[in-house]
Structure formats: structure tokens, C-alpha cells
Amino acid sequence: MTRFHSLSASIEKIRGEAPLRADKTRLLGASKDQPPEILIPFLEDGLKDFGENRVQEAEKKWPALKKRFPDVTLHLIGPLQTNKVKEALALFDVIQTLDRPKLADAIAKELRSERYVSTAQQANTGSKKMFIQVNTGNEPQKAGISPAETGSFIRYCQALRLNVVGLMCVPPANAMPAPHFALLRKLALENGLKELSMGMSGDYETAIRMGSSYVRIGTALFGKRLA
Numbered sequence: 001m002t003r004f005h006s007l008s009a010s011i012e013k014i015r016g017e018a019p020l021r022a023d024k025t026r027l028l029g030a031s032k033d034q035p036p037e038i039l040i041p042f043l044e045d046g047l048k049d050f051g052e053n054r055v056q057e058a059e060k061k062w063p064a065l066k067k068r069f070p071d072v073t074l075h076l077i078g079p080l081q082t083n084k085v086k087e088a089l090a091l092f093d094v095i096q097t098l099d100r101p102k103l104a105d106a107i108a109k110e111l112r113s114e115r116y117v118s119t120a121q122q123a124n125t126g127s128k129k130m131f132i133q134v135n136t137g138n139e140p141q142k143a144g145i146s147p148a149e150t151g152s153f154i155r156y157c158q159a160l161r162l163n164v165v166g167l168m169c170v171p172p173a174n175a176m177p178a179p180h181f182a183l184l185r186k187l188a189l190e191n192g193l194k195e196l197s198m199g200m201s202g203d204y205e206t207a208i209r210m211g212s213s214y215v216r217i218g219t220a221l222f223g224k225r226l227a
């Protein structure tokens, strides 16, 4: 059994026994700093969701891989600068790190540009899925909207007709993750959002037990990062 299949089976087993289980928990391969030759066996094995942290790195790696594996869904899971919005929307299917009004404005503006409006399948801004990143630990150096502002920011994005499907978080490095996952879940429920992107190599079991619908796993799937 390959690493992809054993990890998928483990995720499904934990989900099946979880009291707060999501309808489905998807495995997202966090592939930053992993070269194509590491990723190809996983693509051949059927892994469909990948997350990259940097637009520039993804632009180097993914156009060729997407050509060969066209049904891959590519998620941006790292911070997005407003001057990279155009490139990011051209490459990524899902943006998981929407976290401030300026960025929401820039994304909405780009999605209303001719490039998107003129193609039939992207006739409105709703075709691109977005997660809002929440800074559940209120860490000053970390990306994400504060928990207190999350509700109003969700409504701000919805008023721009962005397709916000869920919330994403990265708990503080040295904290117990469970309270952060619980807070993310509470904020999603309060605001009528269904998807929860939470859980990484070290804490995905806890996240799945608390209802995660996307676990973002790097090292436990692909091995150590090169960089």
C-alpha cells in the first residue's frame, strides 16, 4: 500500500469514528518545496488536491503538471500579496488565504475583468472557491483575520459576491490545537459556512475529530521538504 492510500485510509477511519465528523474529509497535499519528481507518483496514485504557499514557486511547477494531470485542484495556502492576485487567480482553483478587505477588493476586481467574464464557465465571481484564513491565536506576525472581525469580513466578501465556502486556520506553533479548531468550527457554524480547512502533519487526527473537511499535509505525506 502506498503512502497516499494508507494515509487516506487512516483519515477515513478517524472521520468515521469522529463525533463531529464532516461529510467528507479531503486530503490536500501541501507540496511547497517538493519538486515535481516527488509529486508525480502521488499524482499517478490519484491524489487530486494540492496546496502551494508561494505563487512564484507554483508558477514554475504546476503548469506542466496540470497539463499532464488536468483534474488536479490547486489551492493557494500561503499569504497572497495584492500585486500577485492576477497570477494567483490564473493558476489556483481555490484561494484559502483570503484575510483582508484590500485583498478581497483586488480579487473581486480581477474576477470581474474581461478575462473571466468573457469565458463561459467563469461568467461570475462565484466560480472561484475561497476560504477565509482566521488568525485564531491573534498572533501579531501571522496572516489571517482576527476571530472578532471574522463575521463582518465574511459579509464584506459576500457583498463582493466572492464564493466563500469555508474557513482555514494554522494554530500557533506551540499551542494545543484543539481550542483553535473548535473556535474555527464555531465561527463557521455561526456564519453558515460549511468547509473547514484545518489540520497538518502534526495535528490532523485532532482536526478530523473536530470536523475538518480539508487536512493540509506536507511532511507526513511527501517526506521532508528539500528547502
Ligand SMILES: *Cc1c(COP(=O)(O)O)cnc(C)c1O
Pocket: 030, 032, 053, 077, 078, 170, 200, 201, 202, 216, 217, 218, 219, 220
Ligand atoms: C506547510 C504547510 C502545511 C503542511 O505542513 P506539514 O507540517 O508539513 O504537514 C499546511 N498548511 C500550511 C498553511 C502550510 O504552510
